[in-house]
Amino acid sequence: MDIDYRQAFDAAPVGLVISRNRIMVDCNRAVCEMFAASREVLIGQSFQILYPSVDEYERLGARIAPILNTHGLYSDNRIMKRANGEAFWCHVTGRTLDRSNPHASGIWSFEDLSAQRPVKAELTGREREVAARLLEGLTSKEIGRALAISHRTVEIYRARLMRKYSASTAADLVHKLVAG
Numbered sequence: 001m002d003i004d005y006r007q008a009f010d011a012a013p014v015g016l017v018i019s020r021n022r023i024m025v026d027c028n029r030a031v032c033e034m035f036a037a038s039r040e041v042l043i044g045q046s047f048q049i050l051y052p053s054v055d056e057y058e059r060l061g062a063r064i065a066p067i068l069n070t071h072g073l074y075s076d077n078r079i080m081k082r083a084n085g086e087a088f089w090c091h092v093t094g095r096t097l098d099r100s101n102p103h104a105s106g107i108w109s110f111e112d113l114s115a116q117r118p119v120k121a122e123l124t125g126r127e128r129e130v131a132a133r134l135l136e137g138l139t140s141k142e143i144g145r146a147l148a149i150s151h152r153t154v155e156i157y158r159a160r161l162m163r164k165y166s167a168s169t170a171a172d173l174v175h176k177l178v179a180g
Contacts, residue, residue, distance in 0.1 A: 009026075009028050010028045010029050011028075012028055014030055014109045014110065014111050015027070015028060015030040015031035015034050015035075015110035015111070015112075016028045016030070016107070016108070016109055016110075017031055017042075017047075017107075017108045017110070018105075018106075018107055018108075019047065019103075019106045019107075019108060020104065020105050021104060021105075022046055022047050022048075022103050023044065023045065023046055023047075024042050024044070024046075024047065025043065025044075027039060027043065030110075031110060034090075034110060034112045035050060035080070035081075035082050035083055036082045036083045036084055036086075037082075037083040049081075049083075050080050050081060051080065051081060052079055052080070052081045052125060053125045055125050056125040056128070056129070059125075060078070061103065063146075063148075064094075064102075065102045066102075068094070068099065068102030068106075069099050069100070069102050070099075072095060072096055072099050073093070073094070073095050073096075074094050075091070075092065075093040076091075076092060076136075077089060077090070077091050077092075077113065077117075077132050077135060077136070078090060078092060078128065078129075078132050079123070079128045079131075079132070080092075088112060088113070088114040088118075088119060089112075089113040089114055089116075089118075089119060090110055090111065091110070091111040091113055092108065092109070092110055093108070094106050094107065095107050095108075117135075117177070117178055120165070121164040121165060122164075123164070126147075127160060127161055127164075129147055130154060130157040130161065131161055131177055134158070134161075134170075134173065134177065135174060135177055135178065140155050140158065158170070158173070161173055161177075165177065
């Protein structure tokens with residue numbers, strides 16, 4: 001039996017994107033459904049249109065480049081944005097095809113986590129980044145190192161998240177972030 005790779009790509013159960021210099025050059029049906037946009041709208045566009053803000057797009061791109069350069073692979077959970085503006089949690093994994101120039105070409109998968117982790121509060125970009133790291137189980141010091149900010153600044157963002165989610169403890173906050 002011959003394998004039709006185009007058909008397999010399009011029918012994959014997770015969203016797949018092929019990129020060059022952070023521009024989407026191809027995507028499958030699952031990506032279109034997840035982001036509520038047609039292939040015609042997505043192809044040729046920067047990944048920036050899938051992010052809640054330009055700032056988050058820029059910061060994340062700068063942060064993942066050295067990881068892709070070293071390991072060739074990057075993965076995280078983050079809040080993304082559908083074409084209608086709705087924010088949702090998404091698991092993103094990417095592989096660079098050229099470690100010396102990590103954004104030159106890559107293959108990315110996207111998995112919608114909104115059924116397990118709804119977005120309930122309006123968060124700033126930095127709050128979203130801190131929340132994602134809290135869900136990974138990182139301490140304030142580890143989050144600070146990952147985001148290149150002080151652990152005291154992380155504590156300020158954690159306190160804001162606790163207020164927004166009406167959480168009384170860090171464990172309660174994590175529970176509310178996961179449960180929505």
